[in-house]
Amino acid sequence: MQGALTQGVLFVLGLVVAATAFILVVFLANTLLSPRNPDPEKNTPFECGMEQASDAWVPPRMRFSTIAMLFVLFDAEAILLFAVASQLRGNAIALLEVGGFVLFLAFGLGYAWRKGALEWRS
Amino acid sequence: MAIVDKLGAALDNGAAGAILTSVDALADWSRGQSLWPMPMGTACCAMELIAASFSKFDFDRLGTFPRPDPRHTDVMVLAGTITEKMKPAVKRLYDQMPDPKWVVAMGNCTVPGGIFYYDTYSVVRGADSFLPVDVYISGCPPRPEALQDGILQLRELVRTESISRGKRHARNLLLPGAPAGASDGGGDAE
């Protein structure tokens, strides 16, 4: 048991060290070898060769936030389903419980659909 | 003075010339193999640039990956006539490209103004009037093979660069078969 633990820890430790080492080498090579010609023009925003027509700090529209909320909601649900699905293989009662959970969320989706939250225009 | 300049100068002045050449060789080799072009396609040469990137001529085998965004690219390929109205846009895109960057002038219009040299009031006669051009490719439009040969020649040019500012390594830049005496290679510009 003792050997397996250290062997496992060593493996994870090796993985972490190798990854960080690789990233550090790349960044070091970049700072050491890349030429530096700082130029104010270089930092101007890229707008297809033109000056920036208007600054981009504009309050976003409401519909972006509703879509974002709906996505988070149903994405979290999907993850929960994946987690549950592996445990309840072949168990009828669990199927009912998870079915209820899904039904409840389906009701939420139906409500959002009817209220037009999924329409992009309004 | 950025770290890279101090490092370059130190390696160059000190006795560690060997380390410098090997570091340069590594850096130049990696840059030369992956010259991502910014396709500044304005006119007919853009069609040849696109034709070169597709399956028949397959530009990607030379390590090029065309990106329309100056931030991700190393080489600006000027494909097509540059007019006075377009000139500030091209200059701004060139400035927005990160170093190290190079410019390939593709087609006669970007070299001396080409067929639009006479009698025009709105064509920039040659890209080197406002951009430091590294490789000139003649042709109207040049064949895709000529464009790819231009990128290969640029790869040779890249292999002469060094991290210490202003230093160039000797490389025989002339095409194979050129008379031996003529290869000056640039020498080590002290």
Added chain:
Amino acid sequence: MNLDELQHRLSELSPVLAPFFSLEFGDAVVGVSSDKLLETARELREIGFDRLGMVTAVDRGEFLTLVYRLQSRSLSSALFVKTKVSPAEPHVASLFEVWPAANWQEREVFDLFGIVFDGHPDLRRIMLPDDFDGHPLRKDYDNPAMIRRPDYI
């Protein structure tokens, strides 16, 4: 529909236009004075010339000729409308409300010839940068940046 049929049709449809009808190089041409341009255009539109193909100008030195080419699918024929404009104060009525196709083409003629189209929704340069001075397609336009082509025919 060949040309004399068109001439006959034109004269019965709008007697006022008939006298200016002429034939040049196999194309029907109607010469109109610039102040009567707009109502001629409306009339031609009613007759059946529903498509404005081209708007251009020619600098004839002492006057500028404005050339409109109209096409009619119902009459299956084409017609040139030409007016004279004095280069001193080149003002002509815009045909935008008769044919919206004139929008960009008139902007181009304004840009390269300097003919002002009154009533055009947004008349500004279309080809040249906004700070460009002069109108290049005028014969008297000279620009030191233009290198003349050596004359070896």
Added chain:
Amino acid sequence: MTLNIESRTKTVSETGLPVDEIVVNIGPSHPSTHGVGRVLVHLDGDIVVKADMIVGYLHRGIEKMAENRTYLQVCPLTDRLDYVGSMYANWAYCRAVERLAGIRVPERAEYIRVIVCELQRIASHMMGIGSAAADTGATTMFIYAFDVRERIIELFEVLCGSRLTYNYVRPGGVSMDLPEGWTDDVLKFTSTVRRPLDEMDKLFFGNTIARGRLKGVGVLSAEDAVAWGASGPTARGSGVNWDLRKHDPYSVYPRMEFDVVIGDNGDAYDRDRVRLLECYESVKIIDQAISQMSGGAYKADGLARLITPPPGDAYDHIESARGSLGVYLVSDGSPRPYRMKVRSPAFCNLALVPKLAVGHTLADLVVVLGSLDPVFGEVDR
């Protein structure tokens, strides 16, 4: 980057409330503008409220240059007009010169011109559909389309040595006769081209994602198409039955049987699909032209080396891949044109962008631009 609040322009969103709008340049260097066009877009969120199409970034002043060149020296300039379809750009110019100078073109030259320009139409449509498909992310379609285009460019390379700017059609006929066995290569091409065209039809126009992206975008009604002077596949996509080869026949087209492809609801899907279906018609025309073509002179004989037409003006147009490409020549009797005007179909079609793009999302503006298939050499001249 100072945060200036008051400088923001206001626009009225659909709910009627004043909303800050983003003004952004889809500028001269952008993959979706098919060249150096620039759209100054006013956005409410990502919905286009106003789009201002700005062209002129490739204006080389070809019309001014033509005034200092003889009629033959202007030919290479016309190649650079519509550089995706140089053959029919030459042809339009040569027809105007022939009409002005009264040159009679032998029949074999007319047949060669028809074959060569129909091949060029297929190649140009491949470029048009391919780049329009690439705008919606279907890069495979672009590569398939370019495969067909490369085969046509090879045929042109054998014919006149150059890949893009051929300078092949000259006033009075064509510059060289067809090389041996060239027509067999063309027949081999036309017999095998239907398969990739069907493949492309299924691959892109049958694909539900492409349908979803293209259908209902940039709807252009037939009256607007005629009123705004749109021509070619852009107008035929909205049901306007106007094809110069059929309705204002020129050259030897009256002897060919082909039908004019018409779309019905004038959206981006129909415009692009009309372009693809037109390629089938072009293949039919090429086969008929090759079978009907006979021997004979490929160029009008007794042509003066220096064409000096009588004073006067002449206009002639052909059906190019983008629409009715016309050339208006004014001559004052000297060997140089006094004035040359090119009636560019892409220029007139592009004037529709501000009208078609409003109300769509930014992504659909790209689809609208792709469906109008502009080539900026011809738009800006």
